[in-house]
Amino acid sequence: MQVFNTITNLQSTLDDWRSKDQSIAFVPTMGGLHAGHLSLVTQASQAADKVVVSIFVNPAQFGEGEDFGDYPRTLEGDLSLLKELQVDCAFTPSIETIYPNGVHFGVEVGEIGQILCGKTRPHFFTGVVQVVGRLFDIIRPEVAVFGQKDYQQLHIIKRFSSGVKILSAPIVREKDGLAMSTRNQYLSANERKIAVQLRKTLLQLQKNELDLPAARKQLQQYFKLDYLVVLDANTLSKITNNTSKIAILCAVFLGSTRLIDNIIFNQG
Numbered sequence: 001m002q003v004f005n006t007i008t009n010l011q012s013t014l015d016d017w018r019s020k021d022q023s024i025a026f027v028p029t030m031g032g033l034h035a036g037h038l039s040l041v042t043q044a045s046q047a048a049d050k051v052v053v054s055i056f057v058n059p060a061q062f063g064e065g066e067d068f069g070d071y072p073r074t075l076e077g078d079l080s081l082l083k084e085l086q087v088d089c090a091f092t093p094s095i096e097t098i099y100p101n102g103v104h105f106g107v108e109v110g111e112i113g114q115i116l117c118g119k120t121r122p123h124f125f126t127g128v129v130q131v132v133g134r135l136f137d138i139i140r141p142e143v144a145v146f147g148q149k150d151y152q153q154l155h156i157i158k159r160f161s162s163g164v165k166i167l168s169a170p171i172v173r174e175k176d177g178l179a180m181s182t183r184n185q186y187l188s189a190n191e192r193k194i195a196v197q198l199r200k201t202l203l204q205l206q207k208n209e210l211d212l213p214a215a216r217k218q219l220q221q222y223f224k225l226d227y228l229v230v231l232d233a234n235t236l237s238k239i240t241n242n243t244s245k246i247a248i249l250c251a252v253f254l255g256s257t258r259l260i261d262n263i264i265f266n267q268g
């Protein structure tokens with residue numbers, strides 16, 4: 001596996017692949033890799049001839065007081081995991097390489113970036129769209145793979161990335177159902193036990209064992225609830241007679257850790 005931290009060296013390898021008509025699939029990550037990320041890589045390797053994975057903790061998507069400084073940086077371990085999966089190339093740029101003119105928020109995501117996660121994290125989607133756009137411009141992949149766990153992110157990226165085919169990969173879960181996340185390592189042993197209540201409640205809601213107010217009340221027994229909503233999965237707005245797919249979307253705080261999860265399923 002080749003590892004590049006400069007754009008010039010990366011692009012000369014990418015140009016070489018393109019000259020041989022080899023297609024490129026891209027998986028953007030912030031490192032702290034776990035089995036969820038590895039499933040994205042596996043999907044990418046089935047979608048194109050070559051796989052590029054970026055590892056970049058993007059300052060633009062963290063707000064003040066959030067965990068940019070604490071975010072797990074495990075580069076060596078991440079690179080060996082990617083090597084085992086026979087990833088062709090890892091891109092590990094510096095902040096200056098991605099933002100040569102400084103981190104600025106020139107991207108306008110609109111209302112879709114201000115609801116749900118965007119309400120609590122107003123910079124988040126602007127920062128994500130900005131970095132994904134920049135990485136797409138550098139790598140120019142045919143395909144990119146994102147996890148379904150960040151469902152709103154996936155939805156927004158699909159809207160904003162013309163020219164790159166966006167694939168999604170299902171949520172990978174721990175044995176007890178907790179959605180895998182780099183941030184799960186922030187949880188204390190006790191919080192880790194409590195965290196399973198999130199998925200359990202979403203399943204009860206999906207099976208109509210609880211209605212929405214009761215599900216919210218139940219979550220509030222364990223967590224500080226950010227939001228729990230049931231929406232049209234294709235539009236992220238209210239369910240209508242035309243809704244074919246439903247999204248149960250949730251974010252909670254457990255101590256200082258923010259957890260998100262969702263269930264997407266067909267109507268009827």
Ligand code: PAF
Nearest residue numbers: 028029030058128131150
């Ligand atoms: O989902 C993530 O890990 C990040 O938001 C992404 C897409 C790598 C952009 O920094």
